[in-house]
Amino acid sequence: MIEDKNQQRTPLSDLGEFALIDHLTKHFEVTQKTTIKSIGDDAAVLDFKKNQVVISTDLLIENVHFDLSYMPLKHLGYKAIVVNLSDVYAMNAIATQVTVSIAVSNRFPLEALEDLYAGIETAAKVYDIDVVGGDTTSSTTGLLISVTAIGEVEPKDVVYRNGAKPNDLLVVTGDLGAAYMGLQVLEREKEVYKVNPNSQPDLESYTYIIERQLKPEARKDVVKLLSELKVKPSAMIDISDGLSSEIMHLCKQSKVGCDLYESKIPLDQEVISTCEEFNIDSTTVALNGGEDYELLFTISQEDYPNLKGNPNFTVIGYIKEASEGMHLVTRAETKIPIKAQGWKNFNG
Ligand code: ADP
Ligand code: MG
8 A cells, every 4th residue: 555645644543433433434325215224223224025135244354355555445445345245146136235344453544444434335326235334343453344235135036056957058247367367467566566666567458457356346237137138047156266166166056067168258358468478377267266256147048048149148158967067168178177276265
């Protein structure tokens, strides 16, 4: 984080917990009709009438899930919300509320938390959700953020990971691998900066991949689009850990196998060129990179005409019987078993 010397740094101790909460949350407006009581009482009150309620939580820890040396706090606030909403959309539900809990050390001045909350507020506006509560506490070291996202779905529309059937098509939204390559570029620039703090990074040719890393979007639009196209996926999952591990989750829970075609995996040109520059295989990046926040789903073949030609969707494979296993069909038409690597938080 490049710190502005003129920036004000108000110690959190100047405010106290309650004033801090008030200060950070005063701009939040209630827009959802399902929000009966928002911030300010012992608990929020929501009313979903006949709809089912979807709840998902994520915990983000400094230097495990984010690095403040290249992640501006405003982006972090935005991303913390978006990654949670992505889980709600993966249930084919619409997100309506979030709660945000933070633990901060006194290393962070008030202005830093204002930036974090500016990002949270922007995400709340963009995705049309209410921030209805949270908790605020101190931490002895870094920053910790936990977001709980709440959504609603008509019981007939909910989509689980476990409904894929043999012969279904495997479909993915958007393109893959960009967030991971964005991270590679940012890590490289961080090393350069350590050696020469005066160097001016030229990141123009990496705009898309860096944006995918620092400011990802969740596919709320896809949930709406599927409903307009009258397509209900048989199974769905969001791609947070990389395509291969998500395919494995979906297939295992559905008790099916699959053939995934390497040549069909959607990649942005910037991902392809950056992979060449870093000498990394772009398929490996798409399979194991993670943080794409796209949706992976299966549909019955009858639904294919409704999705055909839509630029949001790419058919990347077929669901098979479980006994046939899960395979990547390479460009050379050899079949190799899909292995999950996923995100390596546990291995350092
Ligand atoms: P309690 O003592 O019951 O935990 P708090 O004083 O922590 O209550 O919180 C008061 C209100 O402010 C509650 O509605 C709570 O959900 C909300 N709140 C606390 N911290 C945050 C935060 N970081 N972001 C959003 N809302 C918060
Ligand atoms: Mg509290």
